[in-house]
Amino acid sequence: MKSTRSPLGLFSMISVFLIGSGAVVDCPCHPRSLQARSGPDGSQTANREGFDVGITPPDAEIFRKFLHGRILFAVASLVALTAGIRLLANEDIPLWVHSAGGTSPSDELHSTAIAVGPDGSTYVAGRLRGTARLGDTHLIATNRSIVFVAKLTRSGQWAWAREECSSTDGVVECHGIAVNSSNYIFLVGRYRKDARVGDSWLRGRSEYDSAFIVRLSPDGTPSGVYGLTGESIDNPARATIRQVWVDGSDAVYVAGALTSRARFGNTLIEGGLSSGFVARLDMGSEWKWVLTISGDGISSCQGLAGDSSGLYVTGTFQGQNRFGNVTHIATNQAAFVAGLSKSGEFLWTTTLTASTNAGSMAVTPDRAGGAWIAGYFNGTVTPSTDSNLQHAGGFVARLKAGGDLAWIRQVGSAGSLPGSLSLSAEGDCYLAGQLFTPQATGPLGLTMPPDWEGYAAGYLAKLSGGGELLWAINAGTTTGEFPPLASRGALTAFAGSL
Template identity: 25%
Template sequence: MLAVLPRCGGATGAEDGLTEGALTAVEQAALPASCQPQTSLDSRTLVPVGDGSVRSDQPDVNMSSVSTLYVDAAPTRYQSYLRFQLEGEGGELVQARLRLYAKQGTHTGLSFHPVTGSVYEPALTWNTRPAQGAAVTTVASVANDAWLTADVKGAVLDRHTFDLGVLPLGDDGAEFSSREASNVSRRPRLDTVYRYDWCTYRGSGTPSQAWAKTLGGTAREQARALLNLPDGSGFVLGGAYHDGPAQAGGAELPGPSGFLVARFNTAAQHQWSRAYGVGQPVSLEAMTVTPLGNVLVVGTYEGSPDLGTGALPYIAPNTPAVGMFVLKLSPTGNPVWARGFHAETRPGWAEGQVYTSIAVPTAVATDANGSVIVAGHFKGYMDLGGGDLYAGSMSESRDDSTRSLFLAKFDYSGGHQWSQAFYTVDEYTVASALATDAGGNIFMGGRGNNATLATPGLRVGTAFVARFAPDGTPVWGYGLKGGGIGRIRGLAALPDGGVAFAGGFNGTFTFQGQTYSSHDPTHDVRPDDGVFGTLTATGGEGWVRVLTTQPSGDVAEQVAVDGAGNIVVNGRVSAYTLDLGGGELGTPGLPQGGALRFVASFSPTGAHRWSRMLGSQVSDAFMAVSPDGSTRLGFTFEGSTPVGTTTFSSSGLTDMGLIQFNP
């Protein structure tokens, strides 16, 4: 994990503290000033992958399986060797501290040497011992039943493997616990610290950090949504928690599990927080806020949980079935109403063979009237208030994996207005994103090849964006054109009537006459590279950008638009570095890297404005962008990780963080 600046020093005969001087002498890496460099230190304790002693009087004897390491000069000379596998790829090693437990100490001293050749246990003898270099440090004495600590950084010759020799300075021998010692706590170890200097920000103007806040208790809290209040007075956070009571800025929320909603003012001061479905099998899937500040939550459930307005219709637990709920909360968090729905398969309707199936809401939006617009997927048949929706013949059996999409609209009181289904033949079909514009038009995005949602004839697994009139009438459908698969995960309405999108793709697609290819086109289930861009009000192609770092695993997850039409995107890449158009962010080998979170802003025409890398242990990031361009983030993190100018430290396994960057 990322650590605070440690102390380091030379060899001693006891496990004492470290002095501060060695690290302050390390020069700052040469990074461009525009990248807002940040330094992190990664501290790790390693155990040897091999060790053993050799003796001069028995030059062919292998002693690697014994529980003791011997060092002595006379009458028989013993020398000991250790091998460690280093883990600091990309960083600068600033400390390597060997610790050995002395079962028997020495008053004539020891020396520590880099060795070349192999410390390979099965073949280690006096005759095959590796060649040794000059001593990098010595100790004059070691006490009995005490830890020896030695700074051996100078003996590290290779970035990946570290072989070390421990030799006697006199005839008073010493004995140390080896890696075969029965007492695990006394086995050898190597404490390392690596320094990483990395770019966190690129752009012509640096967004200042307004505030930062950590939320968390003993539970595992996870951010699930972040929405600005339409009147500009603050924002609301949605989250989930497990394994204990939760903390969202106010009084402790009861455990052991549930989902939470919390409201804050513009300075991130807590106003209220409440828990729902405590100890019940419920899951928050998506959330939005109406113009009057009511909070709309959609999710899944089993059993008959009470979310504050009475028990939901029963769904048998521990079966393949799952129901969906729609919950409305007042601006103060009080439950107003809740609706529960289920789907069912009817393989033998005439014989009474009816089974509860799955109904999963995956996105929710609202409009100027406070309507509830929900999208998701289901199998079999489902009635949301307007009669049966049908998922198609390939979802009629309990064993069928194919599912179809639905889109529905309810009024502010939960009354059904309209609902419709979109038949597909893909078990991975999903509606991941919803957005509405000022006129109440609806944009839906996801993965599917239904002709209403995407250009007819596109393959299974197409990334689509579709527009509907306020009454549900389809206006147009657009799918990424090509031989690949994809999924749109985020949508935001543009001031000119168009829509910005964010998601992932695999294979190839063509946009504005140019063909784009993913890094690894062989996968056909999940998208491997990121994509984001714009479509016009009529479904025409605007501009597009792709993320194709190595290895594959990139995705643009969310998109928002500020008052000037600038687009803000957040997502992740499975790489140590990324370039979103303003220059490289990150650094090779960043600890916990390989899954970097980013947030970036682009002009209405797609030009890079600024980009920022979030901490290396950040996940599940959600953003809310204000008309003036201020960007708020709610995210899940673990351990200790820097975001902006703040280092967040979790009190539980995972906590939630909040941060705001001004324009």
């Protein structure tokens, strides 16, 4: 990457969309064919063959350019809400667009995680270096890095934005966010050296990552801070948390990886070279259990989700690894997805290997008791239900209840990588990812905009419940983080950086 600055030479931006139930697009070119026109009252309507999108100026033009992947305006945030979006003829789309953000081209504002609350509010987490304005809130992070969280109401209005974590001479990043039934918010991520959360300090190591879990009250005020630091004198000791999920009883589950060993409360867990783990804690911050992938190999948990029946975790492994009572061996890096009980037991494990390497980045359950995963592969894939898989690229796969592979679909060529996915209330899949090279093609032939060479370009796509690609659009640029997605009920939220 050349820089974290926008390739368009403008201000650093974040973008957030909240999509309502029933999102359908009838052809891949459809979003990119919108044309804005003015109405007698000064409002603008984007129209294609009889369907209208009613929005007010100047937001129609901003939104149209975003769908092209080319936002040409010098503000640092775009926020859009679509309630009950149906891109079908003669159906209106209520759409609200708000802009806010950075104050100079040197400001770095990036979204890294997103969640939808029980009342339909959207919570966006990210990192900032410099200054930014989100709604009426002005955040200042001069000569330091901060993690921020912003809340938007169901109608797309800024409710609040707060600095949650900061580091002056270290690193602090948020990887995941979740909201429970009482609107308490949970952040997970990594820090290096020392990090400040409210009036509390997390002490870490300057050379290795430590992990944090932060609980926020409904107004965004920190109400609990928990650190996870590797313990070793002679060997590298790292602890990372990649994802968090909260169930209906407000139990909190986290997933990540350990190098060497780490202490969960009074329990010391050995991590070896690298061991993926899933752990549960309650609102009182007590660790209930920790489950690790053990053995002589290496592993890492990248994605975590759940439903009323249990948990789903996905990630990568190599060598000999034990998933509960079952051992899996992979000569090269491979992908796995596992079903877990909420008491911390492996129920089943499915692996996906490729002749060179493979990995899985995200998982989400479906209403049939199965799960969807998104990841990447390089080489011949085993198992596979699709003889048309190319040599390398991204994939989306669905597993049946119990872990058997239902199907796998390729989404993009080498140089493209899906990183987050969620399911709509109708069972369709939203997928977000990156294009790393100008030669890479994403879903439905998406390519990187020509003047973005040297950057990673984001994309957003939609698949049917059977894995058929419905549409795909360029969606800004990325700086290492995947554009995050989240769904709750009939709402799906998407965030990206520009």
